[in-house]
Amino acid sequence: MALRPLALPRQLVRPAARTPLLSQTPRHHLATAVPPVTQDATSSKGPTAMVFLNMGGPSTTSEVEDFLSRLFADGDLIPLGRFQSYIGPLIAKRRTPKIQKQYADIGGGSPIRKWSEYQCEEMCKVLDKINPESAPHKPYVAFRYANPLTEEMYTRLLDDGFGRGKGGRAVAFTQYPQYSCSTTGSSLNELWKWQTRLEGKRGGNETSAGSIDWSVIDRWPTHPGLVEAFARNIEDQLKTYPEDRRSGVVLLFSAHSLPMSVVNRGDPYPAEVAATVHAVMQRLNFSNPYRLSWQSQVGPSAWLGAQTSDTVQEFVKRGQSDIVLVPIAFTSDHIETLYELDLEVMEEANSPGVKRAESLNDSPVFIQALADVARDHLQKGERCSKQMTLRCQGCKSERCLEQKKFFAGEQASSLVL
Template sequence: MNLGGPRDSDEVFPFLHRLFADPDIIPLPMQKHIAPWIARRRTPKIIDQYNKIGGGSPIRRWTERQGELMSALLDKLSPATAPHKAYIGFRYAAPLTEDAIQTMLADGVTRAVAFTQYPQYSCSTTGSSLNELWRRTTELDSEQRIRWSVIDRWGTHPGLIEAFSQNILTKLASYPKDRRDSVVILYSAHSLPMSVVNRGDPYPPEVAATVDAVTKRLAQDGVRNPYRLVWQSQVGPSAWLGPQTNDAIHGLATQGHQDQLLVPIAFTSDHIETLFELDLEYGEEAKKAGVTGLKRVESLNDSPVFVRALADLVRDHLAEAKPVSAQWLLRCPGCKNDTCAQTRRFFGKECVSVPLP
C-alpha cells in the first residue's frame, strides 16, 4: 500500500481530486465540493512539475520492482508460506485499492498481508489506506474470502535503518575529506497539518525514532555529523508541522553551513517529492541562498539491503501470526472518525490478546 502517482498528464487531475477529497490526509471544510476546484486549479502546475522529472511518477515502476524482488526472496526465506505474490494497492492512482482486491479475488487469494510502504504510521497515510481497504473489502469481498493481517509500521526495523545508513555513508563519502565531518544532515519527511498532529497522530515521534536509530547506526562507523529533522510538502495556508525543509536550508545557509545533505527519511522510493521537490525546487533555492554543497542521498528504490528488509518483515509477520499490532489498535486521542473505529474492529477481529476500542 502506498500513495501512488500519475503516470502521465491525463492522470494528474484524477490523482489530485482523490487526494484533496480524502479527509484523512487533508481535512477541508465542504471537502466534497472544494476538492475538485482545488484539483483543477493545481493541475497545470503539477503537470509542469511532472514534465520536469520525465512526464510521470516512477513510483509504480519502483513499487512493482520492490514487490517482485521481495516475493522472490520470500519464496526462499519462507518456503512454508510460498508462493508469494505482491499486489499494489495505491490510494490515489492506478492500481487503486479496489483494483488490487478484484485481481486478488480473481486469482483465488485467500490469505493476504496489508503491507504499508509508509515506514512510519500516520492516519493520513497508512490510516487512510487501511480505511479504504476496509471500505472496498466490505464492498467487494462481503463473504470474506480473503483473510487479512496488517503490517502497519516499521520505522525502526534494523534492515530499514541499515539501508538508510548505507546510502548516507555513500553520499557522505562524496564530500572532500576535510569537510565531511561538518556536513549538516537534514532528514526530510512529508509534513502534516497541525490539526492532525494535535489530535494525537503518532507520525512525528515515529519519524524521529527512525532518525534516532539511523544516527546511532552511523555512529558505529564514526559518523557523528550535526543533523536536524525537517518537514516538506506543506500545502495551503493552514499551520503545518515545521520547520519546512526549504526554510531550514536557507536558515543554515545564513549561519555559514554550505554543506548540507538531504535524506528522504519517510519515503521508500523516488517520486515527485524527491525528484522535483528535493532535487530541483530545493536545489534551486539552495543556489539562491549561496549553498554550494547541497546534495541528496539516493532513495531506497531497489537497494538489496532494503529488499531484504521487506522480505524479513513479511516473513516475521507471518511467523508471528498476529493480525494487527497493539499500537495500531489504539486510535488517536482526538479521533472522531467512526471509519477508523470500524476499520480496527474489522482487521483486529482475530486478535484476542488486545481489547478492541
C-alpha cells in the same frame, strides 16, 4: 491502464532550464528505468498475497487531475471540513497545470508505480526462499490516489483465486514505514471499504465464508534493515565531500509534513519519524550534526514545521553550505524527492555543497529488509501490531474504529479503543 515507459537513463535527466552552478554537479536522482523482474516462487503451502500500500502518483501528465481530485477529496490526508467534496475538486482543478509541469520536469510522470511493483516482486522472490511455508508469495500494489487503485487490486485478488469462497491469505504491507492516520490509516480505510463492498455480508461488516484472511504490517520505523539501507545511502553521499569537511556536513532528514490539526489529535507519525532518524544516527555513531525537517505543506492552515526549504535557506545564510538531504519517510523516488528536493530546495540553495542521499529504490539491503519484515510478520501470526489497536486520542471517526476492529480480528477487536 497501460504505463507509458519513462525513457530515462541511469544518468541525470535534467529540465532544459538549470542554474549554471548545479549543472556542474552530476546527479542520479531523477526517474530511472527499473530493472526487469523474474518471479522465482519455490511453492509449498501458499499462495500468500503481499499487497503493498502507498499513496501512488500519476504515471503520465494526463493522469494528474484525477490523482489530485482523489487526493484533495481525502479528509484523512487533507482535512478541509464539511465542504471537502466541493472544495477538493476545485483545488485539484486549479493546481493541475502547475503539477503537470512538475511531473513533466521529472520525465513525464511519477516512477513510484514502477518502483513499487519492482520492490514488491523482488521482495516476494526473497520471501519465497526464506519463508517457504507461506510460498508462493504473489505481489500486488494498491495505491490510494493513482492506478492501480485499491478496488482494482482487490478485483485482481478475487480474479486470481483469493476469496469468493476459496479463502486465502493476504498481507497488507504499508510502504509508509512510520504510521500516520493520514497515510497508512487512509489506505487501510480504503481497503476495508472495498473488502466490505466486495466480500462483506449485507447489512453489516461481517465477512462472508471463504473470504480473504487479511493481516496488516502497519508500521516498521526502526527495523534494522530499513535503518541499514538509509545509513548506507547516507555514507555513500558523505564520501563525495572532502575528508577534512566530511564530519561537519549537516544531515537534514526530511519527511512529508502533516496539518497541525492532525498532529494535535494525537497522530503518532512525528514520533515514529523521529524514532527512525534516531535509529539511523545511532547506526552512524552520531558522526554528523543532524536535524529533522518537514516538507510538502499544502494550503494556508498550520502544518508541522520547520519546513525543509526554509531550513536549508537558513543554514546556507549562516554559512553552513554542506548539507545532505535525506528523505526519511519515503521508500522510493517520487515527486517529493525528484522535484521538490532536487529541483526546488537544492536549486534555491544555490550551493554545490547541498546534495541528496539516494532514495531506497532498488537497494538490495532494502529489498532484504522488506522480506525480513514480512517473514517476521508471517511467522508471528499477528493480525496487526498492538499499536494499531489504539486510535488517536482525539479521534472521532467511526470509520477508523470499525476498520481497526476488522483488521485486529475477532480476538483482538476488544483492544481497539
